[in-house]
Amino acid sequence: MTKEQARYQLADELGGIEILNARYQQQNFSRHSHEGYTIGVIESGAQQFYRTGGNHIAPQDSIILVNADEVHTGCSASEGGWSYQAMYPTPEQFEQLSQDLGIKQQGAPYFSQAVVQDSVVAGSLRATLALLANSNNRLQRESMVYASLSLLMTRHAKTRPTTTSTFNERNHLSLVKQFLDEQPQANVSLSELAKLVNLSPCYLVKQFVKRYGLPPHAYQIQARLRLAKQLLRQGNKQLDVALDCGFHDQSHFSRHFKRALGVSPGRYAKELAA
Incomplete structure (x- = not known):
């Protein structure tokens, strides 16, 4: 049986981009989200995953695209598991890249397709990820990041669809999300969050799920994991984190971390600690 393997690295380009090279057979990712986009290339096997309200199959050589903060899952869709390479640029990094390249668009890009078959972009992403993992040539590394991500945006980015909620609803939900993002460790109740934005608890949960794909308590776990990644990279002890x-x-933390990121907190810390 193939051992699960996952290696995280942090590339310096655009202020720091997380990259991953992984092979999984039994890993089953729970519903989770990232602050950055997931841009991956399937190297072998096939992956099944949920995104944008539906399930998708990504076969070998296809590109996986998950927008920032978009809820998704992941498991094998082939008997022998699957392997892939991925990078996780943030919306801010995409916006910076767009400005540097003179690309006219409002905000960060939106990728409507979860799985893309594009050998040109796949080849560019593979070359970039290989370079980031193995080369110290700063000029070449940065040039490849700009080239591959701009190519991806040019060929596959779309206009983000508009939502049907009112401005006040969007504003209220954004305030709740902002609170959870800025104070993920807070032991806040649903009633307190609802009171913060003058909504009923039941209505808040319903609308939050509709907009962000997770109920507030599940989103809070994702926000806590994002904070945990930062603290682990700074060299803090796992129990303290x-x-x-x-x-x-620590057991509760490790279980959620492994289900969302595919590696243990200790392994992640060892590979990415500053």
């Missing part, structure tokens, strides 16, 4: 981020204990 677990408690500082609001998890009950």
